Amino acid sequence: MDHKEVFAALQSVCSEVILALNGSVSNSSNVDATDRLKGVMKQIQEHGRAVEPLITGFTTVYHHYDLDAQTPGNGYRTLVKVVQSCVIHIIQKARYIASNCTGAFFRMDHNVVEIEAYCSALCQLRALLYLAQIILNDNAHGQLYSQDEGGLRERFVQEYISMHKACFYGRCLGFQFSPSLRPFLQTVVISMVSFGENYKKQQTGIGMAALSFFTSGKYVVDPELRGKEFERITQNLDMQFWKTFWNVTESGLFSSLTRIASSVAQVNVTLTVPAEGLSLPLASDPNLSVAVNPPVAHWGPGPVNVRLISHTLRQGQDSAELLALSRPEGPQFSLPGSSNRQTAPLSPCLVIHFHGGGFVAQTSKSHENYLKSWSKDLNVPILSVDYSLAPEAPFPRAL
Template sequence: MDYQAVFAAVEKTCEDNLSVLCGPPESPLSPVAERLVACMRQIQEHGRALGPVVAGFTAVFHHYDLDAQTVGNGYRSLVKIVLSCLLHILHKARYIASNYQGAFFRAEHNALEMEAYCSALTQLRAMLHLAQRIMDDSERGQLFPPHDDELTGRFVQEYSSMHKACFYGRCLGFQFSPALRPFLQTVVISMMSYGETYGKQQSGLGLAALSLLTSGKYVMDPELRGEEFERITQNLDLQFWKSFWNLTENGLITGFNRMASKQVQVNFTFTVPPLTLRLPLASDPSLSISVVPPVAHWGPGPVHMRLISYDLREGQDSEELLALSRAEPAPVPRLPWVQRLPRSPSLVVHFHGGGFVAQTSRSHESYLRRWSKELGVPVLSVDYSLAPEAPFPRALEECFYAYCWALNNCQLLGSTAERVCLAGDSAGGNLCITVSMKAISTGVRVPDGIMAAYPATLIAMDVSPSRLLTLIDPLLPLGVLAKCLNAYAGVEYQTAAPAACGGTLSALGRDTALLLSDLTQGASNWIQSFLDPTRSTQSTRRPSQAASPPPAAAAACLIDYPEGFEPLRSEWLSVIQRLSSPVVRNPFVSPLLAPDALLKGLPPVHIVTSGLDPLLDDSVMFGRRLRATGQPVSLTVVPDLPHGFLSLSQLAKETEAATAACMARMREVLRLEEPAAAAESEGPVSFVFTACIKIKASETNRGVKQFVGERAAA
């Protein structure tokens, strides 16, 4: 959509509202009318200031795309989000102008809605100014400015002091596909409820059930939800995030996922002992090389993996493979009447996401089952050790060892491994690339291709326009991203041997007992939260959270904003430890910084990311690096989805399409034909991200079209 028409429509609609709200000059304004009038005037001011800024970005942001056919970068994303916010404002403002005098008009509710989006627009204006500073400090086409600790420090401090609660309350997820907003609200409310009960002496089901008692206030009060979410994301430690993300490992949750996802005949975990492997050299198969087991931090140790296969294939029920599994009874019963298909010529080796600090293959089973069925190949997912207990290079060593073991023992996995594809998301995408680089440097066979979904290719706090989205992203705030990167780089290293996870059922009895003992107190807190919301917030803080940070207003502003403008400031300052370790510049940590000689040996790399992902610029710039070295690379940018969309594949048609795009790239690597039935039923799908806003047939759309028509007629 033409951004000029959006700005003009917002200006006119604000004028319409002012004429309706102000009424006759002699009549006094009600308190709600005064608030709405203030909002409309502030929105007009922001719109007039943002129009030229958006025009400037629109004129040049094509220079930062991977190529003319693959449009997508952080500058485009910021412009799209600003226009999306304006369209929400336009829709709400038109409703207010039409219904303000109505008997059923909810004045307080609509005033709060307009104030929330006005605050969001204020912060987006500041983000565009920060993006302009990045563009000014960078060379044309470069999304990351030259490495500058001082520049990065200024942006991190500015992020720490900026108000973010407005993006987590009434405006939560406005930039994403509408079908995902209920899910995002559920995640945010669950996180805050979990935060209040975090630290209690219970786990799993009991803790989740107790959290339900505190969630009601966050459903009823979006403002409290935004403030509390900002506080939690600013200051809680890494162990909280690990604990919360690992709730997806809960037996009940994974059980529901398994029932909802594709059923497979093979799905079990096994453990490979730490034995030295012998593999043929890629350059001369008559020679071989030794691959030692992972040894970093605590010496040789086993590697855990999960095998998923839609069909039972030869070798998958062999005594040799089943001996590596500790499951009782055997995970694949050896029944004579069960048909065993021949070994597949293809194999997918998968590395899961989770910021290097959380989750296992169990959390990602839903889409792995779908991959196995629709691709018709076995999938081997590696459960590598997690940071901060196991920082770099432990995870890389384990994933590389698992890859080499799979090449040597493919017959046990139901494959001949004629074609091997590495696939992973987020942190797993990073590991796909670095495992391939390690194969190059070691001399063993390189995989036939890589499918990396929204990978992290620069494990550093360097700023870019897309990383500014961490200011508004409910799934990947900058504080969380920084903690994960620090943990993997070893900044928060904690010496500890790997521990086996206890089963959900074994903890059920203890959880139930503790749940009953805390039920009365939890219910009391929940009821009191409606009577006095601030009481609940204060009373549930743990001692480690009680110390109030210095007021944000006291922090020195290191960014020069336009005269008369200042972003809203937060009451909570983030405590973000910037990465200073040289580890982050290691090419096996940050493949974006790898030398050309190492990148030239990579197989075809297929990247699938989202236009609203804070790590979008990592993917664009890595694609540029590969193009510059002559390496085959493709970049698919899907619109309107958050980071981690693979795990959301069953929530909306948009996430389904994004998952299908990932499978299409894997088919290219494995040289598999597209299923005819799927191609006919789905039809052509465009995965190209553009700056245009898709507006559904709604009052807002009709209003904009009407206004544009009036201008054309005039």
């Protein structure tokens, strides 16, 4: 749907809700909620009128900031998509309210809180659009990043810090993603805020995880509290918190549990690649090659740790040359017998994987579970890179 049609629908459905509420007969207990709902609808209309010309402006120029014609993606496009997703959610919610607000089973208070949350999200997105407009105007044409190291960056940070971001982690969490992702995102955020509440108590990582489990209930039933706590954590807790939280999955207990539930991989070996340059032939033209140099930032060349996972044992994966690179964790071969191994031929493909963790936490060990499944489903080996982590290894060492 064209963005002009989306915003026209927003104005129309908000008017429908206001009209329906004006014609409904509310009991005394619902009068305040009804007035709140009408007020929110008027606020949404005002936000929509202000946001639409900004979206129009971005849609006319954001293609200039794509990597190339075949890669239509950049931050301005993403912001426009997020705003449109928010507006579409409001339209869907408002249509439900307009159709059901006179019903006997309509939960007025619940729906008011829901639509207020999305109104807050739209308000903050409006502020982000104004901020993006400043960056667009101040930067050179086609440049995503400012060439000026001075005031623009500081102004951007100050403006961003002043925003109220809690609404994005409460009732509106994950509205811009597929519905199938939202339960997972809720689990992550609830786990994080519960863990943050107990952070710095005299507990081990597993102890904090267990304590967090018992305190997570209030964040499940109170999305607003969850959003406020998440905002507090992201603004006030230090880097060590993020390392501790994400590295809980590296503990022996969690690793054992995930390995029990995961697919069996015949090869799961951790390797240390020496600090030597590699010359790899191009698949399109074997006569040409590309050089891959070891990381050198900050303190010179160094080895790279990787994890090789393969559902099927393939030619060369149990060779002496490969096993000589194995790390202390040691190779893990799940084979029926070492004397009569059946090896598959070389794979035509190799998946290169870089684990999550924001360049500050986790290793490939945290991601074994789904990597084993990928290797099985794709029938290819996977090489997961254990890149260097900040702040011990500052940017750009990991890259």
